[in-house]
Amino acid sequence: MVTIEELQRISSQVRRDIVRMVTCAKSGHPGGSMSSADFLTALYFVVMKHNPQEWTRDGKGSDMFILSAGHLTPVYYSLLARAGYFPVSELATFRQFGTRLQGHPCIEKGLPGVFQASGSLGQGLSAAAGAALGKKLDKEDNFVYVMMGDGECEEGQIWEAAMFSSHHKIDNLIAMVDWNGQQIDGKVDDVAGVGDLEGKWKAFGWTTIVADGHDFKEILKAFDQAKGLAGNGKPVMILFRSDMGHGVDFMAGTHKWHGKAPSQEQCDQALSQLEETLGDF
Numbered sequence: 001m002v003t004i005e006e007l008q009r010i011s012s013q014v015r016r017d018i019v020r021m022v023t024c025a026k027s028g029h030p031g032g033s034m035s036s037a038d039f040l041t042a043l044y045f046v047v048m049k050h051n052p053q054e055w056t057r058d059g060k061g062s063d064m065f066i067l068s069a070g071h072l073t074p075v076y077y078s079l080l081a082r083a084g085y086f087p088v089s090e091l092a093t094f095r096q097f098g099t100r101l102q103g104h105p106c107i108e109k110g111l112p113g114v115f116q117a118s119g120s121l122g123q124g125l126s127a128a129a130g131a132a133l134g135k136k137l138d139k140e141d142n143f144v145y146v147m148m149g150d151g152e153c154e155e156g157q158i159w160e161a162a163m164f165s166s167h168h169k170i171d172n173l174i175a176m177v178d179w180n181g182q183q184i185d186g187k188v189d190d191v192a193g194v195g196d197l198e199g200k201w202k203a204f205g206w207t208t209i210v211a212d213g214h215d216f217k218e219i220l221k222a223f224d225q226a227k228g229l230a231g232n233g234k235p236v237m238i239l240f241r242s243d244m245g246h247g248v249d250f251m252a253g254t255h256k257w258h259g260k261a262p263s264q265e266q267c268d269q270a271l272s273q274l275e276e277t278l279g280d281f
Contacts, residue, residue, distance in 0.1 A: 002045050004216045009277035010082060011041040015247045016274045017078035017091055017281065023267040025095035028103065031257040032149055033075035035242040036178040039211075039219045043145060044079045047223045052084040055112050063142045064131055066116045068124020069149040069178065070104040071259065077101050082278065085113035091281040122155030124148060125175060129165045129235075132173040140172075143227065147176045151183025154192045159204065165235040166205025173235040174226045175206075178213065180244040182255040201237040213240030248273050 014037045022028030044050075048063045055062070067076050074094070081088045086100075093099040100109040104119030116127045128146035135142055152158065165173055177197070185191050194200070201208045207229050211222035219240070226236040244258070245251030248270040262270060 004220075007038075007041055007045060007216050009275070010045060011037045012247070012275045013278040014041060014075060014078045014082065016271060016276055017082075018074040019248070019262060019267055019270045019274070020280065021074050021078070021091055021094040022261040023264060024092065026261050027095055027259075028074050028261055029071045029259045030074060030262070031182065031244040031251065031255070031259075032069060032178055032180065033072045034248065034251060034257075035180040035213065035244045035246050036072060036147065036240070037075050037246070038216065039176065039213045039238075039240050039242075040075055040079055040147065042216060042219045042223065044083050046220060047227075048145060049142060050083075052112065055085065057107065057115055059115055059131065059135075059142075059144075060138075061140065061142065064115050064128075064144045066124050066128045066131070066144070066146045067105060067118055068128070068146050069121065069152055070117075070119030070124070072147075072149075072178075073101065073103060073105060076105065080111075080113040081281075083113075086111065088279075088281045121149075121152045122157035125158055125161040126164070128175070129161050129168075129170055129173060132165075132170045132235075133168060135172055136170065143172050143174055143230070145174050145176065147178060149183065150177050150179045150181065150194055150197065151188050151191065153177060153194045153197065154188075162201070162204040162206065169233045170235050171229070171231055171233050174223075174238065175235065176238045176240055178242055179239045180242045182244040182253075182258065184255065184258045186255050198239060201239070205234060206237045207232070207234045209236065209238045211238060211240055213242035214246055
């Protein structure tokens with residue numbers, strides 16, 4: 001069993017990977033990658049049933065994760081590498097010409113762990129709902145997990161998929177929102193606003209859980225609760241309250257680091273605040 005202390009060490013290394021990847025590439029999206037690092041670390045190292053050595057894209061006999069907020073590949077690739085899907089050293093190729101580690105997840109290069117190409121915001125929940133429904137039809141007892149951003153919840157397709165999932169009682173689908181209150185143009189409430197996000201998901205027929213996305217005890221409790229609701233006829237949404245850029249003081253709480261790469265000096269400053277625990281790539 002992975003302990004909370006071990007999860008904290010892994011997430012610290014994941015944040016180091018994120019900062020270094022976007023700095024080396026001189027492009028990428030560190031802000032939301034940093035805010036979602038803790039609960040996605042818990043997902044990959046405790047919650048989700050998966051085996052990197054037996055991975056197949058059809059996901060048969062395994063839990064699946066789809067990154068709907070496809071621009072957050074820095075956290076996605078770091079977790080896949082740290083979990084054993086491909087060599088950690090490959091993180092150094094992030095966003096380089098010809099790499100498997102594209103700026104958004106792609107399937108054409110066959111990167112292990114990536115079930116679905118994503119990045120056109122709003123589409124991932126639809127793909128996850130289809131995958132989860134397929135598992136129900138095949139009588140599999142596995143879950144499909146999907147993560148969206150709160151700004152992404154301004155997309156109409158999200159709510160079409162939400163209606164579809166509740167209508168078809170897709171109760172092996174566990175969705176997450178990285179609820180950091182920021183998007184590329186500023187605060188979510190100032191750009192278009194999602195209003196009462198918890199109330200909206202409940203109104204669309206989902207069981208909705210709210211948790212602190214940086215408290216591993218709350219994170220694990222939320223996932224346990226979500227999994228315990230399987231078979232009750234409703235999909236589950238976990239709204240993880242988070243802080244964009246979490247872990248680095250000058251990145252935290254602002255939209256300015258949504259899609260901006262640090263300079264080498266800023267990278268060094270950020271790394272000084274993040275413990276190296278598993279060895280850098």
